[in-house]
Amino acid sequence: MDFNIYDFTSFTTWVHNALTSSMSPGWAMFVELAIVGVVFIAFYAVIGLYLVYAERKVCALIQNRKGPNRVGPFGLLQTIADLFKLLMKELIYIKNADKFLFNLAPFIVIIASFMAIAALPFAKGLHAIDLNIGIFYLFAVSSLGVIGILLAGWSSNSKYSLIGAIRSGAQVVSYELSVGLALLSIVIFSGSMQLSTIVESQANGWWIIKGHIPAIISFLIFLVASTAETNRGPFDLAEAESELTAGFHTEYSGIKFAFFFLAEYMNMFIVAAIAATVFLGGWMPFHIPGLDGMNHVMDYIPPFVWFMGKTAFIIFIMMWFKWTFPRLRIDQLLKLEWKYLLPLNLMNIVLIAFIVLMGWYIK
């Protein structure tokens, strides 16, 4: 077996061949699915927990504080300790709540975010499934989460939760349009919906550079709209602490609350990963045509590190938003989408179609 951190294709084919040679194809398939599932559960838990830690550290940096620094070195074990605390907490059942939907809601939220990470290309050859409609799939799956939020708000039998859920519904449904249209601009550029093809098309430059002004506009729109779609500040109206105490998850406790909490961070990771993949070249290293020396140095950094680095950068920007901006009001939020972002986005799409038609972008 030759294990290469720059190209995982050989590794995955080796695993596949090893499995098919020792068992029937059906069982090999099953084992592969199990391996992928376990890897993703572990990845999900680690990323979710450490994003919570990262947010607390970033927030501390912005607020002149130290952040978690007691449990483990630099407080690295704090979020794990918190998780165990949440696991052991009592689950409180609410009188007159719709028990079935109340229990179902956190799972829908977490499954939606789980499904989305399946399609992300983490490095060359390292993705669970490479759909030819990858972007379309991501777009469809990431909007499933709102069903969980609506159910949580409705089934809790609490007025605060209900208001939070209604807000969240209005918000996600509106901002999905902008997210979709912003991604569509790059689909026009690259001519494909397959995520691996989009990444490959950025080998000689990222789309945000190659697509110049319209791509930058789409990137900014995507950043704003995806922050809103993940219900994060300054668009965190669904859980607006000062108005609705905790919005849709007011009545949840223990591990069910933790599911919402983790899913929120995973959604942030997912939209940041999509932005990194589509606009910033995914796992592609940064290249400047002509500077071969620098390009070689860049090639030595493994693709996985590139991918995570770009994702982390976008996550940092989203955290920066949250901790410095006041929250919008619901009517301002919808006005921003329907009056400004959507028309701008539509015009941008037309502009991009024209630019692609005339070939006025860096090829």
Add this chain to the structure above:
Amino acid sequence: MEEIFQDIIIKKSDDYIINMGPQHPSTHGVLRFELCLLGETVKYIIPHCGYIHRGIEKMCEKNTYQQIIHLTDRFDYLSAHMNNEAVCLAVENALEVEVPERVKYIRTILAELNRIASHQLWWCAFGMDLGALTTFFYGLRDREPILDIFEESFGSRLLHSFNCPGGLMHDVHPNFQKKIKDFIKYFRKILPEYDQLLTGNIIFQQRSIGMGILSKEDAISYGVTGPSGRGSGFKCDVRKHHPYSAYSKVDFKEILYTEGDTFARYKARIDEMWESLNILEQLVDNMPAGDYTVKMKPIIKLPAGDYFQRVETARGELGCYIVSDGNKNPLRVKFRTPNFSNLFIINKLASGNKIADLVAISGSLDLVIPDIDR
């Protein structure tokens, strides 16, 4: 009178009622708003107070004048010094005692420091109400030096009870002047940061400009005083119009805004912090030497009659009305606290707006709940 009571609320049985409080992050204490909602819009608000009523006014009747001071800290705990001062001034006026100049200066300095600290905490909480969570830590960071000054001189950071009829409990710490000068220098530098973080933010401005407009007539008829009233152009600064302590010796301007919206109330408080720094600067170098108190009898008996004194706290006009029958205890005491009047304008300001605006408006009125209930 008729127009004042025009906004009497008529409840209907099919109203969608939601209880905001008594435990809610943005009511800043145990206050309950009974909201009637139409979707996101607030139809009417009925404020319910009394959850932290301790009967301070009744307790005052059983205590001596020196003891009353310690009770007054507990209503508006963020302007504890000004509350103390109101009772002290009332008692001193009744006994016709002239306190030394030094006491007047120190009292004024403390009142202004307390005002700044109170406005800083308001700024923290107001940012939180609007969802800007970082303001909280900025404000608390800058409040710390003031509390350190208090701690050094009176051993207590929030409820100092440092005044007593006739002067102060003891003299201030030798570092007092130096530390205040350091603070003025520090805070002059840091106050523009507040504007950079929040005031200039476009989201903040859209949330606050033109929201919850309080007209001057309403401010006067509801008795909304303090920066909330002055944001509507109501000239109600007791320090300026009825000077007490050393306010007649300093040159300062009354902050007035005419817009009457949330942003005007916000600006009025930010500007008041600047103005308080000016007052402090004028006083701190000219603190005369002398006694920190006049000799008073151990048991103070006010001559029979009624006495009234008002002071400007961080939230508005505090009136202290004492009726004495010549005994060592007052016969009746009544405090006119600013927050009680400021609270009941909320229905007029916030009904018809969104829930988020209600939070912003109640934040801009700077309510301290124990001050409402007493």
